[in-house]
Amino acid sequence: MAYEAVIGLEIHVQLNCTTKMFCDCPNRPGDDPNTNICPICLWLPGAVPRFSMETLEKATLASLGLDCEIQPRSAFDQKVYYYPDLPKGFQLSQHHMPLARRGFIEIKDENGKPKKLRLHHVHMEEDVAKLVHETEGRTPISLVDFNRAGTPLIEIVTEPDMRSPYDAMEFLRALRIQLRYTGCADCSMEQGTMRCDANISLRPEGSDQLNTKVEVKNMNSIHHVGNAISYEVKRQTESLINGEPIVLHTRLWDPDKGITTAMRAKFAGPCVPDPCVTQILVTDEWLQTMTSKLPEMPNQKINRFVQEYGLMHDEAAQMTSERELSEYFEAVVRLGASPRTVANWIAAQLLPAIKERGYEFTTSPVTPERFAGLITLLEKEEINSNSAKSVLIKLFETALTPEEIMDQFGFRQVSNTGALRDIVDQVITENASAVENYKNGNKKSIGFLVGQAMKLSKGKANPKRLQEIIKETLI
Secondary structure (H helix, E strand, O other): OOEEEEEEEEEEEEEOOOEOOOOOOEOOOOOOOOOOOOOOOOOOOOOOOOOOHHHHHHHHHHHHHOOOEEOOEEOOEEEEOOEOOEOOOEEEEOOOOOOEEOOEEEEEOOOOOEEEEEEEEEEEEEOOOEEEEEEEOOEEEEEEEHHHOOOEEEEEEEOOOEOOHHHHHHHHHHHHHHHHHHOOEOOOOOOOOEEEEEEEEEEEOOOOOOOOOEEEEEEOOHHHHHHHHHHHHHHHHHHHHOOOOOOOEEEEEEOOOOEEEEEEEOOOOOEEEOOOOOOEEOOHHHHHHHHHOOOOOHHHHHHHHHHHHOOOHHHHHHHOOOHHHHHHHHHHHHOOOOHHHHHHHHHHHHHHHHHHOOOOOOOOOOOHHHHHHHHHHHHOOOOOHHHHHHHHHHHHHOOOOHHHHHHHOOOOOEOOHHHHHHHHHHHHHHOHHHHHHHHOOOOOHHHHHHHHHHHHOOOOEOHHHHHHHHHHHHO
């Protein structure tokens, strides 16, 4: 029997609020252990939580960015369970009355066709403390860091609409882009500000039933999510073929071994309404204010970039893959550079150079003004493509303008016809066989001759003009 996978995701996203969700402690989990704490996030008896308005605003913006419907009323519950990182015995979460429902993310499937993946809901909840496992002498010990306790989170729960690891990975990539655009979260799986659990089950191909699912945790990259789902689909398929029932439980992904391992039985503790945090009431007026703060989202920007700048869809998608990148692209274009040239040079040259040097767009010394100056020199044919790449490297190393770099380091392109003819005459004389091949119909020989001429000019000649002169000479 052929089986198909049924996959749903639960994604926890840490909001980049200034303070924690229910107190005024700084929201900086990475600081020295137990430095950003108070009676509320330590859960001491008598401490009363005070809900943060900034959390509500950022959670609402994030939900709107996912096309969710904000609920007029939402409320917090006590999700009851006991674990060392949760000594009060419950976590404040919105189980019964979440902030937002429905919504969707649109991806391209493996055949390039649009596919809409639905969200079930988005709810707010506080994060728990962090367990740190160490060894004291020969004795393993576990310590608790409460810096993370009370960190504001949203949990995004999808419908079981995904059918492959590819779907899940593309969903996470698109989700990360959408949320980063809203400015509410960093969404780094590697740094733990976005965490993903996958629920995976199998059913006979063509069926619409939902069977017993298995939850997989401990995936700290999108690549790991895809690998974990692939392995789990294979494992469950083999179990069904062998007549072994699928049992509801939670498993851990082991990236070193490339397998999932059983962790614990799956259970759901009771969730009871919390008496300390009042219900959240969202008015139409407040919601309109929040909607007005939502930036132009990626799909809107892609369509505009195609229409306004004449980019191909794939080029527009790449230039809008990060909000800072799209803003940088538009800043360069506004300075007079050609949009297609800008997009090509950002993708092929600037992005790799920035990554190689450990910069971000916001910290790179290649500002939009300096990059636009480089593109302008290239489009005016004052430098050729090879020299432009050298100028770009110098922009990271000096504070000079592109034009100053061009003149100081001798990158200015040679376009003088007389000088180019001298170079061409020498190349033709020294490469008689290539000339003969060209005259006999082997047009590829022209590329060899241009290459020899560029080498002779030390890379400074105008290659387009060189080719024209060679062709004219060999007629």
